[in-house]
Amino acid sequence: MAIAKHDRNVDKFDKYWRFNKIKNMSKEELRLLADNAGYPTQAYTKTALQKYAERVERSLLCYYKCSNEELQQFAQERGIAAPAGAFQRSKFITTLESADQQTTFERFMDLAPELRISVYEYYLAGLPKVLYCPVQPPLSRICRRIRTEIMPMFCNMTLFWLDMSVHGAGQAGKLRFNADESSFLLGLGHSETMRVRGVFLSVESVMVGLPDYRMCLYAGIREDGLSTKVQAGPRADSDSTVVAPLDAATKKRVRRMQKAIDTNASAVLKSVVQRGGKEGLKMRDIYALRSVVEKAWFA
Known part of the structure; x- marks a missing residue:
């Protein structure tokens, strides 16, 4: 029975703790990952697809699958100011995604x-x-x-x-x-x-x-x-x-x-x-x- 050889000079053996694998994915791989999660993928740049892929990796909610009422409810429950002007779905989603990026939890040990x-x-x-x-x-x-x-x-x-x-x-x-x-x-x-x-x-x-x-x-x-x-x-x-x-x-x-x-x-x-x-x-x-x-x- 052959026993696998692992090239220590090529592979990153601690990659299971790393989040940079998304940077090495092709645009088509990113598109498939984002599409399966419910994100829009047509005519999007690789940078935008990487952003969606990162959200998938972090198990964050895909707001594109939510109704307008749900988006408004999420913003209200989290105390997030609604975008100015008439309701625009894309602006609401961008606001909620930005809030996700800024969210911190500093009381972990209180759990x-x-x-x-x-x-x-x-x-x-x-x-x-x-x-x-x-x-x-x-x-x-x-x-x-x-x-x-x-x-x-x-x-x-x-x-x-x-x-x-x-x-x-x-x-x-x-x-x-x-x-x-x-x-x-x-x-x-x-x-x-x-x-x-x-x-x-x-x-x-x-x-x-x-x-x-x-x-x-x-x-x-x-x-x-x-x-x-x-x-x-x-x-x-x-x-x-x-x-x-x-x-x-x-x-x-x-x-x-x-x-x-x-x-x-x-x-x-x-x-x-x-x-x-x-x-x-x-x-x-x-x-x-x-x-x-x-x-x-x-x-």
């Missing part, structure tokens, strides 16, 4: 905890199942209290893919998390990593006899308990390069590595269960799993 949790759930809902080269949610850096509330949810809602690099060889060889991964792990903190649902630890082969191969260990929580899975296979490069089959001796070596990793990783998770840690992995567990892969890699 009941249950409502704040709902906001966090919505904020995190669009995350992919696996985060490659993960970064912490920008919202978690606002204040200590928000961080305490949102980080356990973040760590429990997704899986983290952590790339490792090879340093040295033989008995002196080491596996180290790459700089971005190390920064992410150090920033989590002890109590928060208790809730890490699962991790993928991945290392690319530079060993003689294992060209273009990747070894990947998954360890984490499932509904039926803690589990591990070890994969080894050719990298699935973007150019779909075909990797030559391994010879019999190398296949045997790979199977031996997989078995050792699976056995020892299972032992790490067993110790997690014994201490009552079914809620997740601590930082020390993640580093213990790295040591498991390291020991098998350089055996």
